[in-house]
Amino acid sequence: xxxxxxxxxxxxxxxxxxxxxxxxxxxxxxxxxxxxxxxxxxxxxxxxxxxxxxxxxxxxxxxxxxxxxxxxxxxxxxxxxxxxxxxxxxxxxxxxxxxxxxxxxxxxxxxxxx
Amino acid sequence: xxxxxxxxxxxxxxxxxxxxxxxxxxxxxxxxxxxxxxxxxxxxxxxxxxxxxxxxxxxxxxxxxxxxxxxxxxxxxxxxxxxxxxxxxxxxxxxxxxxxxxxxxxxxx
Numbered sequence: 116x117x118x119x120x121x122x123x124x125x126x127x128x129x130x131x132x133x134x135x136x137x138x139x140x141x142x143x144x145x146x147x148x149x150x151x152x153x154x155x156x157x158x159x160x161x162x163x164x165x166x167x168x169x170x171x172x173x174x175x176x177x178x179x180x181x182x183x184x185x186x187x188x189x190x191x192x193x194x195x196x197x198x199x200x201x202x203x204x205x206x207x208x209x210x211x212x213x214x215x216x217x218x219x220x221x222x223x224x225x226x227x228x229x
Numbered sequence: 230x231x232x233x234x235x236x237x238x239x240x241x242x243x244x245x246x247x248x249x250x251x252x253x254x255x256x257x258x259x260x261x262x263x264x265x266x267x268x269x270x271x272x273x274x275x276x277x278x279x280x281x282x283x284x285x286x287x288x289x290x291x292x293x294x295x296x297x298x299x300x301x302x303x304x305x306x307x308x309x310x311x312x313x314x315x316x317x318x319x320x321x322x323x324x325x326x327x328x329x330x331x332x333x334x335x336x337x338x
Contacts, residue, residue, distance in 0.1 A: 160326070
């Protein structure tokens, strides 16, 4: 596609449910990043991939959060047993993997845990 | 620790010039980015600096001094549509982007 896409755009779930957030990066982009962004704050790094390999997951808040990118393209961020504090905007970005590493962001998924 | 500092909010007048400063302390440096983010939207790339000096791109310019750990974004001929948050981000030695909290720019007519 022309840009990074994410689905769903909005997700409302009950506490304790699992959710899966999807990111479809720009075609051919090597690197894919997951962020969480609170209102009025910059993006908070969660994890990133080069191709299918998860390079850094140090930003994942706890073991309820996981991510995968099995074929080096689409990625899924999964949150198990959601809690109210997980409510946030989750953003995905991709980059070509070449020198400049400019990241291009998707529209985000707004998650609300009731 | 790693830290990016930028003012929380600035106000400027339509048609004027505004400079948004960013200072950083990071483990290594591999480039500095400025992004624009309108309310409720995704951040969009504005500029990239890796060498000292000024990079000009239309109404927007970005300056970097690596020795001072300092950058600024200069916006000229301000338009109402420039009202947005401006995010400074630095690539550290591990090529991870460290983000500032952003500067909310309010343009008044």
